[in-house]
Amino acid sequence: MKHVQPARISYFFGKGYTDLKNTIKDAWKLNVREIKNQAEKVSFEGFFSIKGFTAAMALLCILIFGSLITAMTTVFHTIILSIFFVIIYILFGIIWLVDRIYILAHRISNACPNPDCQAHFLIPAYICPNCHRVHTRLVPGRYGILKRRCLCGEKLPTTFLNGRSKLQAYCPVCGSSLTGDTGSRQYAIPIIGGPDVGKTCLINMGVKTLLQDVAPQSGWDLSFMSESDKAEYFSVVQGMLKGVRPMKTDKDALTAYQLMLNLPNDKIGRRIYIYDISGEMFSNSGDIQRNKAFSYADGFIFLIDPLTIPDFSMKVSDKVNFDSYGASSKDFDDIFDVMLNNLQIMFNMKPEDVMKKNLAVVINKCDIPTLNEQIGPAAAESYMAANPDCKSEGDAENELVRSFLEENGEGNFVRTAEARFRNVRYFACSALGHNKEGVTFQGYGTEAPFLWILEEIDPKIRATVR
Ligand SMILES: Nc1nc2c(ncn2[C@@H]2O[C@H](COP(=O)(O)OP(=O)(O)OP(=O)(O)O)[C@@H](O)[C@H]2O)c(=O)[nH]1
Ligand SMILES: [Mg+2]
Numbered sequence: 001m002k003h004v005q006p007a008r009i010s011y012f013f014g015k016g017y018t019d020l021k022n023t024i025k026d027a028w029k030l031n032v033r034e035i036k037n038q039a040e041k042v043s044f045e046g047f048f049s050i051k052g053f054t055a056a057m058a059l060l061c062i063l064i065f066g067s068l069i070t071a072m073t074t075v076f077h078t079i080i081l082s083i084f085f086v087i088i089y090i091l092f093g094i095i096w097l098v099d100r101i102y103i104l105a106h107r108i109s110n111a112c113p114n115p116d117c118q119a120h121f122l123i124p125a126y127i128c129p130n131c132h133r134v135h136t137r138l139v140p141g142r143y144g145i146l147k148r149r150c151l152c153g154e155k156l157p158t159t160f161l162n163g164r165s166k167l168q169a170y171c172p173v174c175g176s177s178l179t180g181d182t183g184s185r186q187y188a189i190p191i192i193g194g195p196d197v198g199k200t201c202l203i204n205m206g207v208k209t210l211l212q213d214v215a216p217q218s219g220w221d222l223s224f225m226s227e228s229d230k231a232e233y234f235s236v237v238q239g240m241l242k243g244v245r246p247m248k249t250d251k252d253a254l255t256a257y258q259l260m261l262n263l264p265n266d267k268i269g270r271r272i273y274i275y276d277i278s279g280e281m282f283s284n285s286g287d288i289q290r291n292k293a294f295s296y297a298d299g300f301i302f303l304i305d306p307l308t309i310p311d312f313s314m315k316v317s318d319k320v321n322f323d324s325y326g327a328s329s330k331d332f333d334d335i336f337d338v339m340l341n342n343l344q345i346m347f348n349m350k351p352e353d354v355m356k357k358n359l360a361v362v363i364n365k366c367d368i369p370t371l372n373e374q375i376g377p378a379a380a381e382s383y384m385a386a387n388p389d390c391k392s393e394g395d396a397e398n399e400l401v402r403s404f405l406e407e408n409g410e411g412n413f414v415r416t417a418e419a420r421f422r423n424v425r426y427f428a429c430s431a432l433g434h435n436k437e438g439v440t441f442q443g444y445g446t447e448a449p450f451l452w453i454l455e456e457i458d459p460k461i462r463a464t465v466r
């Protein structure tokens with residue numbers, strides 16, 4: 001049978017019917033037996049004897065009235081039980097619907113943290129806390145309405161309203177374990193960019209600022225969901241504090257930091273996955289298709305190494321030692337094209353269709369000479385002073401970076417990005433702050449693109465950010 005669960009089928013979906021069938025069968029059996037008894041008496045005593053005639057009359061009575069009464073009780077019994085079953089079914093339907101409405105209203109979903117799987121699903125597989133049997137479809141159904149009884153006897157809740165999210169959960173596709181509250185929203189943010197543009201630096205510095213500054217200021221409860229992520233993050237950040245750059249990301253590694261965010265104004269949690277993909281993966285277009293998270297991503301961060309902008313790199317070629325900035329070797333336009341083509345295939349879209357996703361375009365390494373004056377915080381302040389309409393430093397930065405790209409021969413990129421994505425915003429940051437080995441790396445602007453993507457998709461996050 002399809003989706004057999006290690007649980008006992010509820011009375012109203014299984015045994016209830018058998019019981020009804022048996023009761024009816026027994027009543028008719030009794031009726032038939034009585035008729036047979038009387039018939040035997042008639043043939044034994046003879047129809048014309050007193051006893052035989054009485055038996056024949058009794059037979060006639062049973063045949064007419066007995067059968068009538070049995071038929072009536074059968075109908076009555078069936079109607080009463082059917083009404084009862086219908087009520088139970090309606091109740092089951094309502095509870096199933098309430099659970100689905102709760103999931104939809106709170107936009108709850110889950111994604112597999114295993115980078116080789118990245119499956120996206122509403123309800124994970126849950127295990128029985130007592131016997132560890134796997135329940136792949138722990139929803140209201142024939143095994144139970146609000147609760148089901150596992151084969152071991154343990155009662156398991158079947159909805160998010162009565163505690164399903166508290167059970168240990170697994171990915172229904174690959175079996176990887178899921179940590180954190182599975183009754184939460186799921187946000188996926190992949191960071192895209194060529195080799196050495198600074199993705200790993202940006203993610204670690206961005207997460208550091210989110211954890212250390214944004215979370216306490218905004219009343220957020222933000223933490224790593226997995227111990228291994230936490231250990232990886234601490235080792236990278238400790239290194240950066242000592243002026244040690246992070247290791248290059250392995251070509252085949254698809255890693256994700258998983259963070260759990262609880263807001264002060266909402267009981268529904270947010271699971272945030274930030275994907276770090278090696279820049280080399282974009283050199284072979286097919287590899288990108290492995291990133292299922294692209295298809296359900298809530299926004300992309302496209303990171304640019306300014307030294308890969310030909311016009312800009314020419315302007316600073318006599319002032320800058322490219323190697324000391326870990327200059328990327330790949331043209332950022334090519335990487336962007338690979339990303340667009342893959343998204344197009346994933347969403348089955350035409351080249352002119354608009355992607356319903358937000359895109360943060362981020363210029364990194366703003367510690368490179370001349371950049372700070374053009375697109376850094378000081379430039380943003382001057383822009384605001386000169387343009388009173390501009391309301392925030394972020395808006396100023398957005399305008400400055402956009403113009404910078406256009407002025408440096410990347411107008412085509414700007415137009416394509418704005419034509420293909422729902423919303424594009426431009427950012428400038430420095431993930432390391434400088435290029436001196438052994439001196440504490442202190443970035444700036446690294447959290448802004450993450451915050452923008454989260455705020456764009458979640459008004460409750462926007463309402464809390466300070
Ligand atoms: N000066 C300066 N250098 C940076 C900055 N961010 C990154 N870098 C340099 O760029 C190098 C690559 O950074 P990573 O974060 O490893 O780059 P990545 O994009 O993760 O690269 P892959 O993992 O190979 O795809 C670093 O080792 C630094 O040398 C920055 O803000 N300023
Ligand atoms: Mg990396």
Ligand SMILES: [Zn+2]
Binds near residue numbers: 150
């Ligand atoms: Zn069990």
Ligand SMILES: [Zn+2]
Binds near residue numbers: 172173174
């Ligand atoms: Zn999985």
